[in-house]
Amino acid sequence: MKFKNARKDLGLKSKGRFYLKSKSPFAPKQYKDLYPKGFKIFTFHAGFKKKKDDLLIIVFDKTINVSCKYSLTSMPSAPIIWDKKNNKGKCKALIVNSGNANAHTGSLGLKNIDKYVKRLAEHLSCSKKEILVSSTGVIGEQLNPNLICKQISKLFFSKNNTLIDAARSIWTTDTFVKTSIHNIKILNKNIKIYGFAKGSGMISPNMGTMLAYIFIDCEISRRELKKLLANNIQETFNSISVDSDTSTSDTIMLFSNPLNKIKLNNQHQKKISKTLNLVMKELSYKIISDGEGVKKLIKVNVKKAKSESQAKNIAFSIANSPLVKTAIAGEDANWGRVVMAIGKTREKIFQDKITIKFGNLILAKKGERNSNVNLSKVNSYMKKNLIEIEVNLHLGIFSKVVYGNDLNNEYIKINADYRS
């Protein structure tokens, strides 16, 4: 540990490719874990990374329903192209590797996927179309499929792993485990809704996000799964941004793990949706809390906008502004930069109506500074870990909350060194 810190203080890279990032101050104190029922988790060190596990294979007992969302990027990675082309909403197994994104790798990138998917399909006696794949890591390097095939051969002799093991095996520059587990009761049956995710940098999801895998221990139709995902994604994974950079590989998968077969009525579905929302919120909050170099979180709440898109544009413009992010890093309540970030959207607003608050301190109202604000209170507020910026446009009825984080030397250090 001492050695690691010494290297970090000197601004040195680790021996391998991965920068030794210090742990986020938002790391949870406790992590919940479980051995899932209905499927098995296997993790391996395949050799994409120097030492740590970098391959996850999940095998379901039965072929189950799944719904996926992917990055809206126009340069999708090979796994996204492959999944979209092949998968029809049924899943027997999932293969995820870290250390190589298999992105911008052309037709060879797709052939390589085909090779390891074929191997697993043979092993499991299932169709290739029932296997989903994801990759995260370096863009532009061809992925060696044999590294994955080799581990597939060992699959049946391997021990099962837990949800936390799964979460760890897909890390890139993450510093803490991102899992979420919740229980509900429907018709006296216990139903678990849980998942794991990875994040860290290149994070400004545009519908799907980063990598996230969520399981509902209940039989749910594909149509219903799709609806559940669509209904809950906007205010969870689509409301966070580390650096405004949308990845080539963002993926979220929602699995129906048919441990319980219940005829779900409307109320049951609502209950499931509510808990799914909680799981998705926890995972996305954990992702933003572990943004590269994060020291402070920024919560931006835009209120009383004319439209949903206006609220969202302004909220992300503030959360993504380098000048706002550096001001927060410097613990400076520089609300003038919030003014700038509202303005750069070119949204039609009335400048003279706007209220800007940091926490519950009003810094500007009616288009100018609030000279009555207690400056020493403002200064001590800025020392907090979570800075809440509220902008009230006093125009309409729409609002949007998004999360971002500060921009500091640590982000620079990580990204000047790390090859993504």
Added chain:
Amino acid sequence: MKFKNARKDLGLKSKGRFYLKSKSPFAPKQYKDLYPKGFKIFTFHAGFKKKKDDLLIIVFDKTINVSCKYSLTSMPSAPIIWDKKNNKGKCKALIVNSGNANAHTGSLGLKNIDKYVKRLAEHLSCSKKEILVSSTGVIGEQLNPNLICKQISKLFFSKNNTLIDAARSIWTTDTFVKTSIHNIKILNKNIKIYGFAKGSGMISPNMGTMLAYIFIDCEISRRELKKLLANNIQETFNSISVDSDTSTSDTIMLFSNPLNKIKLNNQHQKKISKTLNLVMKELSYKIISDGEGVKKLIKVNVKKAKSESQAKNIAFSIANSPLVKTAIAGEDANWGRVVMAIGKTREKIFQDKITIKFGNLILAKKGERNSNVNLSKVNSYMKKNLIEIEVNLHLGIFSKVVYGNDLNNEYIKINADYRS
């Protein structure tokens, strides 16, 4: 000098508000200067800054034609609101202050401008509508008009200053003077086209830009001035971005200084436009070369796009991506992040057609890595000051060149400390 550097090395702020930014490596070796004919430059220390000149007053011998462009922000500063409301294309004098942007200052902000404009109009016996104003500096603080009025009283006892003095008096975090002077001959008459500008941070102009003032020593109609500005702004001031943050105060003014009265034919007008383009290019290049904390410049050239807007979106997406900018800072030819930045625009492109070059080294073509590239050449290319990224989409006939710069610790230091 030693004392300044010592403080900088310790990461300390200067005693005043302004961080002692080290000089940009792109600072010119020589600066051209002149005493203009047809108008007088006066600079003062009015008291917005601790020590340095912070007020510029330009008085024209006659009332002349002017054309202005302003930030497209929806939160314009008071000077922009004032100018747009009052000025009708005729100008007798210009007042610019630094140290206070007079932005988001409500109706009092406008009243304060009225106060000092009225004072100058009385002094010059001209209409208030013939006076233009600009301000740059901190957002959200009321500007004390008496500081300007006091200097106006001294106007006629003050000595004239030069173009370089004018450029210096409007600095915020700039580290070198930004002037450009060119001469042309039309019908045997010497015509100067020249200007000065300030830049540094909060720079991603959206039509006008930062502050820039350009003079053509020739009588030109307002209509023609407007055309000249519109024709030359896209590939100059609208093609640079320090941090994607558009200011509340961006302004460019083009003055016809009627020293020469010539009946301009089409060819003369083209000659003037070409030289004006050069002046605007030099000023915008100097602004980006002095971007906050800049150590490297990034030139992004997107070729063969389907449309002008596609080329522009992709070029700015690359130049503004924090991950691309930090990779350049780290001297890492991380073209995978260029792939990401193309993708995040969601522009319709064909991934398998794209060529990506750094300098004249082809790093990716036909949708994948070029494994024949000489890596040691790539590594030594990345050590250069100016990194040229070329993306050929192989789709259409449109192209766009934009300039950005690296994102490094110096930018963070400046902006975590400086109150803009």
